[in-house]
Amino acid sequence: MSETSSYRLLLAVLTGVVAVLFGLSLTVGPAGIAFGDSLKALILGGEGDSAREAVVLVMREIRLPRALLGLGIGASLGLSGAVLQGLLRNPLAEPGLLGVSASASLGAVLAIYTGFSALFPLGLPLLALAGALVAVVLVQAMAGNGGTLTIILAGVAVSSFAGAMTSLALNLSPNPFAALEIVFWMLGSLADRSMTHVWLAGPFIFVGCAMLLMQGRALDTLTLGNDAARSLGTNIARVRMMAVLGTAIAVGASTAVTGAIGFVGLVVPHLLRPLVGSVPSRLLPASALGGGAMILAADVAVRLLAPGRDLKLGVLTAIVGAPFFLWLVHRARKEAA
Numbered sequence: 001m002s003e004t005s006s007y008r009l010l011l012a013v014l015t016g017v018v019a020v021l022f023g024l025s026l027t028v029g030p031a032g033i034a035f036g037d038s039l040k041a042l043i044l045g046g047e048g049d050s051a052r053e054a055v056v057l058v059m060r061e062i063r064l065p066r067a068l069l070g071l072g073i074g075a076s077l078g079l080s081g082a083v084l085q086g087l088l089r090n091p092l093a094e095p096g097l098l099g100v101s102a103s104a105s106l107g108a109v110l111a112i113y114t115g116f117s118a119l120f121p122l123g124l125p126l127l128a129l130a131g132a133l134v135a136v137v138l139v140q141a142m143a144g145n146g147g148t149l150t151i152i153l154a155g156v157a158v159s160s161f162a163g164a165m166t167s168l169a170l171n172l173s174p175n176p177f178a179a180l181e182i183v184f185w186m187l188g189s190l191a192d193r194s195m196t197h198v199w200l201a202g203p204f205i206f207v208g209c210a211m212l213l214m215q216g217r218a219l220d221t222l223t224l225g226n227d228a229a230r231s232l233g234t235n236i237a238r239v240r241m242m243a244v245l246g247t248a249i250a251v252g253a254s255t256a257v258t259g260a261i262g263f264v265g266l267v268v269p270h271l272l273r274p275l276v277g278s279v280p281s282r283l284l285p286a287s288a289l290g291g292g293a294m295i296l297a298a299d300v301a302v303r304l305l306a307p308g309r310d311l312k313l314g315v316l317t318a319i320v321g322a323p324f325f326l327w328l329v330h331r332a333r334k335e336a337a
Contacts, residue, residue: 079209081268081287104135138158208251212246269287
């Protein structure tokens, strides 16, 4: 089988896995609705029948938004991780490296701390999104025309500052219930999200992912080195700006509605890279599908593993991702030896 055929087969398999997991996300839950009834309620509705209307409410207002957000957020995390690893040429690069997730979390924390989220239902995601955009402006301003190392250092600085301010808000919180709400939100979850959250985050995720997918050809040229990329007509500064801005828009919007979900952007590209080869442009669509599959699978798992305990999605991804991160460090150390 040719390399192109193998790649197309991989994309087809990933698409099938995503479709199956999306279906499971729609049909798995504590309500105990039969598979056929779930699909009928979602597609046909149930006017005039109170029992059927209750099923429609569960499907359209609880499970469908959860599945759509899981797919979109997973795609944005996996895709942004693949782009950043190709741009920075750093196998440990992931969206949190730019300070986007930490700054979005800080915006959400401020919304909870000040009571703005209680006064205005969309106050929390809007302030979180604003925090993400502020982070990318700061990173771009600090990095200037510097190289990839400068971007990494700027991202670490912004992330550290945002983390410190979040800790300060927790430390000074006069209301223990607000502090508990902050902690729970920061763990990351898709529970209790509505179509309002989908309409709020969806356009930003779509635009951010489109910006990232457009950088595939440029990332291919960067594998040859900066000088060769420039000779082929690649505007490295523009590629860097588009990658950082696309990551901020997509991941910032994702964090704004779900909280921080880590390690997806780190794990997914590494799992798929051996299957797609060394061409970055091929890794991008595969990582988007793989990220969506990973988040959907994790969200189904939290509903099955602890249906009554509200196990947070970010906790499960961290449990899986942290050992993988340590394995990457160990492998990099062996290769350097």
